[in-house]
Amino acid sequence: xxxxxxxxxxxxxxxxxxxxxxxxxxxxxxxxxxxxxxxxxxxxxxxxxxxxxxxxxxxxxxxxxxxxxxxxxxxxxxxxxxxxxxxxxxxxxxxxxxxxxxxxxxxxxxxxxxxxxxxxxxxxxxxxxxxxxxxxxxxxxxxxxxxxxxxxxxxxxxxxxxxxxxxxxxxxxxxxxxxxxxxxxxxxxxxxxxxxxxxxxxxxxxxxxxxxxxxxxxxxxxxxxxxxxxxxxxxxxxxxxxxxxxxxxxxxxxxxxxxxxxxxx
Amino acid sequence: xxxxxxxxxxxxxxxxxxxxxxxxxxxxxxxxxxxxxxxxxxxxxxxxxxxxxxxxxxxxxxxxxxxxxxxxxxxxxxxxxxxxxxxxxxxxxxxxxxxxxxxxxxxxxxxxxxxxxxxxxxxxxxxxxxxxxxxxxxxxxxxxxxxxxxxxxxxxxxxxxxxxxxxxxxxxxxxxxxxxxxxxxxxxxxxxxxxxxxxxxxxxxxxxxxxxxxxxxxxxxxxxxxxxxxxxxxxxxxxxxx
Ligand SMILES: Nc1ncnc2c1ncn2[C@@H]1O[C@H](COP(=O)(O)OP(=O)(O)OP(=O)(O)O)[C@@H](O)[C@H]1O
Ligand SMILES: [Mg+2]
Numbered sequence: 001x002x003x004x005x006x007x008x009x010x011x012x013x014x015x016x017x018x019x020x021x022x023x024x025x026x027x028x029x030x031x032x033x034x035x036x037x038x039x040x041x042x043x044x045x046x047x048x049x050x051x052x053x054x055x056x057x058x059x060x061x062x063x064x065x066x067x068x069x070x071x072x073x074x075x076x077x078x079x080x081x082x083x084x085x086x087x088x089x090x091x092x093x094x095x096x097x098x099x100x101x102x103x104x105x106x107x108x109x110x111x112x113x114x115x116x117x118x119x120x121x122x123x124x125x126x127x128x129x130x131x132x133x134x135x136x137x138x139x140x141x142x143x144x145x146x147x148x149x150x151x152x153x154x155x156x157x158x159x160x161x162x163x164x165x166x167x168x169x170x171x172x173x174x175x176x177x178x179x180x181x182x183x184x185x186x187x188x189x190x191x192x193x194x195x196x197x198x199x200x201x202x203x204x205x206x207x208x209x210x211x212x213x214x215x216x217x218x219x220x221x222x223x224x225x226x227x228x229x230x231x232x233x234x235x236x237x238x239x240x241x242x243x244x245x246x247x248x249x250x251x252x253x254x255x256x257x258x259x260x261x262x263x264x265x
Numbered sequence: 266x267x268x269x270x271x272x273x274x275x276x277x278x279x280x281x282x283x284x285x286x287x288x289x290x291x292x293x294x295x296x297x298x299x300x301x302x303x304x305x306x307x308x309x310x311x312x313x314x315x316x317x318x319x320x321x322x323x324x325x326x327x328x329x330x331x332x333x334x335x336x337x338x339x340x341x342x343x344x345x346x347x348x349x350x351x352x353x354x355x356x357x358x359x360x361x362x363x364x365x366x367x368x369x370x371x372x373x374x375x376x377x378x379x380x381x382x383x384x385x386x387x388x389x390x391x392x393x394x395x396x397x398x399x400x401x402x403x404x405x406x407x408x409x410x411x412x413x414x415x416x417x418x419x420x421x422x423x424x425x426x427x428x429x430x431x432x433x434x435x436x437x438x439x440x441x442x443x444x445x446x447x448x449x450x451x452x453x454x455x456x457x458x459x460x461x462x463x464x465x466x467x468x469x470x471x472x473x474x475x476x477x478x479x480x481x482x483x484x485x486x487x488x489x490x491x492x493x494x495x496x497x498x499x500x501x502x503x504x505x506x507x
Contacts, residue, residue: 022337026367029364037357038353098349098351098352099347099349100348102315103349106330106342107336262310
């Protein structure tokens with residue numbers, strides 16, 4: 001480490017280059033880069049890839065007659081709905097658990113824009129994961145039917161859109177829980193435990209039977225994974241349940257982000 | 266350049282910062298001095314919009330910090346050198362800030378050279394940095410946007426004597442070119458050699474402020490150090506000497 005004193009220029013030259021605020025595209029790029037510039041972030045993505053490849057291999061070996069393209073897609077859908085939101089949780093909570101918020105939120109004091117950039121960056125990574133997953137499923141399907149030519153590429157009309165929507169809902173929920181709790185372990189635990197504890201209540205408490213389909217996100221999302229087009233009631237169930245579990249937490253999370261004091265300790 | 270008007274911050278019933286007003290002038294280094302828990306960091310967080318004042322306002326360039334477009338290009342900030350992502354390399358930390366503020370990548374190498382971090386050190390993860398290296402990285406991050414104002418919370422913390430000397434030269438050079446510098450410390454010895462102006466805070470209140478000459482005159486024979494002990498004595502936490 002040298003101790004040569006080099007005094008930096010104070011301003012002027014680059015001042016002309018600075019225009020309005022930080023453009024959203026640059027925030028998005030920064031947030032996206034933060035997802036992959038640490039070992040932890042890269043390992044999360046690699047783990048998701050390994051889980052996908054492992055599940056596909058397992059199903060290729062044991063699926064027998066069932067092994068259509070749709071079968072392989074279906075194999076990945078639910079695991080992705082559990083794993084992809086972790087990307088959003090990490091993106092949303094790292095500023096607190098790693099204390100980087102002290103830098104991030106002075107470079108962009110309009111904190112809600114940072115929150116939205118985290119959301120969009122997570123969804124973009126999710127989109128890449130979906131494309132990679134679909135390609136892996138296609139490759140495995142191709143491989144297992146190389147000899148018999150019995151491949152079946154047809155997909156139920158509602159399936160691609162349904163799964164994509166389900167994954168978007170799950171990922172937004174991950175970011176939202178992260179922003180509300182501002183703490184990585186807490187957000188992960190709550191994200192996985194709360195909906196299941198809630199489902200238990202639904203099973204045990206008879207009184208809530210009528211309202212249940214309207215407030216339980218898990219059951220409201222189930223039709224999305226089936227592939228039949230959703231009916232009006234299905235959409236209504238999904239709308240109310242997602243408002244409670246996704247939209248509301250997201251709004252609360254952005255409000256908390258905007259208001260909370262950013263401290264180092 | 267920096268103005269604080271009646272800044273007050275309460276946590277519940279506890280008043281951490283109480284009616285603090287000051288201005289920090291361009292072309293000068295202003296030292297912000299006070300014992301542990303005096304409220305220095307809290308004031309600095311309020312200056313840059315990380316904490317909301319319970320009362321009062323703070324302005325930079327005549328506007329609230331949050332109203333500055335791309336503030337990273339005008340104000341360089343270091344609030345806590347230890348608060349960096351442990352898993353990122355030093356270079357990556359700076360690259361992210363450069364990306365966000367729109368600074369050219371070449372500037373990352375420039376500021377690394379300014380703070381004396383080698384390429385090898387910059388490629389190391391922050392987890393493996395010494396406190397002094399983190400401090401240098403934090404200063405590099407503050408300088409990255411080629412700012413007009415520097416706000417540094419205890420930047421000398423963890424620096425070796427040579428490092429402290431280097432930082433003094435850096436800050437006086439920055440001020441000599443018209444820059445504005447506010448730096449905090451709880452040690453008079455750390456900043457008396459570099460600060461033109463001093464703001465002394467104790468128990469959340471400003472107990473003295475002025476140019477160093479003015480305060481020296483006020484201190485008279487007892488000297489600055491004794492004066493500050495006297496001024497902050499009622500507010501400093503008293504340890505017990507066994
Ligand atoms: N969230 C909080 N709730 C209650 N008290 C708080 C909170 N944040 C800060 N304080 C108190 O405010 C006071 C000022 O703290 P601050 O960190 O600003 O001191 P400081 O001058 O920076 O001290 P140091 O030299 O040790 O860094 C302290 O008494 C601290 O305990
Ligand atoms: Mg402090």
